[in-house]
Amino acid sequence: MAQTQLARETSELEKEYDAARGLNKIWVGIKLAFKANELLPTPFALSYEGAALAHAGDALEGSAEVLTGLGRNSTKVLEGVAEGVAFRRPDFLGFSPTFGNILGEAKDAAKLALRGQLRDAFRAAKELNSTLYLFVAEETQFSRPLLQRIQDTGARVYRYVGNEWKDVTDELLKKLRSSE
């Protein structure tokens, strides 16, 4: 029964995420059209882009919620310690039935790098003796310093591919060894 419920929730979130990704693709097309015609995007279009991206990010996070079995986190970490902000609030924090003790971040970005938020996430995971999990979109790319930190800390990366989550950590880390 619980499994049926979980499957239904997963399916609904997947549809929502896919819809959001579809909106993003439309927006990318609009942007290319603007670029081709050397037109500037209108305020309406900019607001549409923000909404589409936010929607996609929310949907990715929602799908990761189902995977982790954790609700959205409300606990602050690194108060008075975080880089450039008063505190951090990771997307996921606590004991996940799937993964154990985790600190998780869902990131719907084209490229991830070792910027302030992620570096703080690594620090918080170390402080809390948790493993950092990154839940990312299918096309998300990683910088080499970030891959190196993932390598050294045991952080795991899950990618949303073809309507399911896939652990791509080892596959990603092979890039650190490859000259391609």
Next chain:
Amino acid sequence: MKAKAKKHFINIQVWTTHFLGTAERGQALLTLLESIDGGRWAPERWNTIEPIRKPYSRDSAGEIIKCWIEDRPPGSGEVYNDLMFRRTKPRALILVHALRLGTGGLNSIWMELEAQSFLTGDGSDRLKAILQGFVSWSDGVYGSVYYSGQAHKRTVQMTPLQRLDQAYWLNFFGQPYLDMFGRERILRAPCHAVVEIPGHGLVLQAAPRFDSPEITESDKLLIALEEYLGPDAFAGRGYPKVPCRVPSFDLWETIPPSPRVYSQ
């Protein structure tokens, strides 16, 4: 071989039980990076996080050191800082990590360089000198030089606190490993040469060059080296389910004076 090596890169990594986030070590690092290998890898850009865009010059030393030694919260002695440097023509990326937090851990320096710059006859000696420079600067306990064209590639996470990931063309073993493997055993290892870094440890050189055929065409030499030193120390047999044999590391420098209690 030269045409193939143009695309390849070299990773040099050194781990230390010492806390690197001090002003003295920071100043020494900048001097080292500006002078190592005849100064050809002197940084052009730096930052504490990505993107690495701040112009690097001697005038930036003050700001760099300030970032490098900063503890957060102020006065806590807790440090989790990075310095990143990069340059182009020749291309280099450098990541240095200072950690004094929680139960402690290893500090490290990692450098990625284009292999093309080391194809000359003196290339191998220059790489050995860079490794030696990093070991001396950090008082390292373990180090390695990886060539992306080497045949033996094993991808495993974590640090030498948990495992040695694999044998490399150059392997530096500091005192904890001299104690664990035995100094005499390392000196008799089946490899091209073993060189001492006085006061620090031994560098085991598997083959004459990083791009020697024994390194690029087969994994036999490096696996034989792992077997000789003790396969239970390397992450080849069932790790992480089967833990590796690791030396005893003294991490006191990387533990804050008054550790905070963390909870979720």
